[in-house]
Amino acid sequence: MTYSNAPVPKNANISDDNRGFRHLMLLLLMVVGLFGVGIFSLFKLASWGAGFVPFKYETMLAQQVATLPFSASNSKADPDVIAAQSYLQELANTAARAQNLPADMPITVHLVLDDTVNGFATLGGHVILHQGLLERLPSENALMMLLGHEIGHVYHRHPIRSVSGAVVGGLFVEFITGGSGWGAALIGEQASRLLINGFSRDQERQSDAYGAEVLQRVYGHTTGARQLFEVLQAEEGNFGPRFEMLSTHPNTKARAKGFQQATQHPLTALKVDFSDLK
């Protein structure tokens, strides 16, 4: 009887096709694809579903989650500020009436006294307008366009759609990554972006159309829209990134283009000088 050990065959137990750079790239591609499709579908589904949430729940949510830092400035007893605030609220009410906004969808306008050139709508029908933007508006028509645009966001339920999409998408990320905190960061980022302005381009266009409808119904023409976009365009040139609103909004030139044809109509003067407020 003879005994011997055969040499160990090379790589007999190793699957070479499951190693290497190409395999890794293929895996990563599959993961990114699945992840992307998953997050996109959930985001879309949640955004769509959020449109069916009754507005009163959105209001309740706003009370719970939004510590509205801007409300503080309204507590100032300055009569000019109070007058400006009620003027804005009055205009918003006019816009809401003109558009037959549902009664359970109240619009609350907040005036923030600072130089920021921005305005946005957030959960619960809260519209936040910064003095920096208001003092650049040449007419009431432009202001009405701005308000109409923001009310359009509220009417089309954009804030809750964005938040829901972000929360569900973020939870998905958190679920997949096993509580890495990336999902939570995404939710946080989306929530804070919403306070600046985190709506999609389509949503912005929808709100532009809504604002133009408001103008048409209240004043009979849309010249205010053109004026607003002229202001935005000028700001875009002057300040660039400082004008945060533009970062997520559609190209201002393109937006303005839709209103270029409007003939010059008599404009209504602003009843408050926003640059005077302190």
Add this chain to the structure above:
Amino acid sequence: MIEIAIALLLLLVSAVASSVIERRHFVRIEQEEAQLSQVLIFNEKQPPPHASLVKQSLVSGSVVLGASYFKTFVTAIQGIFGGRLGHYESSIEGARREALIRLRRAAHAQGANMVINVRLETSSISKQGNKQTVGAVEILAYGTALHVPK
């Protein structure tokens, strides 16, 4: 962002390092297997009839293997889809052969030239309770060393 950059850098360093280390390991394994080829190993329980049974002893060789960061990462992704974990296969293969080399070396040190009844055992030492810590396994080879006159 900085966390992602650090993770990517670690992955790259780990990928390069583990590939170099593994390649060198296999080169050394082949050399040592050739050097120890006079010590034969079998899983047969019975000693050869002409073996000297005056001196028998238990010999063993064990290796603890830890997976690299890169391999763990790739395998975790592969785990989503299933299939053969090629990166782990090569590590385990290297560890198994290393354990057998250590077993042969132990036998050789005792003047034996054959190990019978060789068994291989694997145990995970990476779990503490239910918590997975470092990915590591021990591979233990053991058997009975004999001297068989030629």
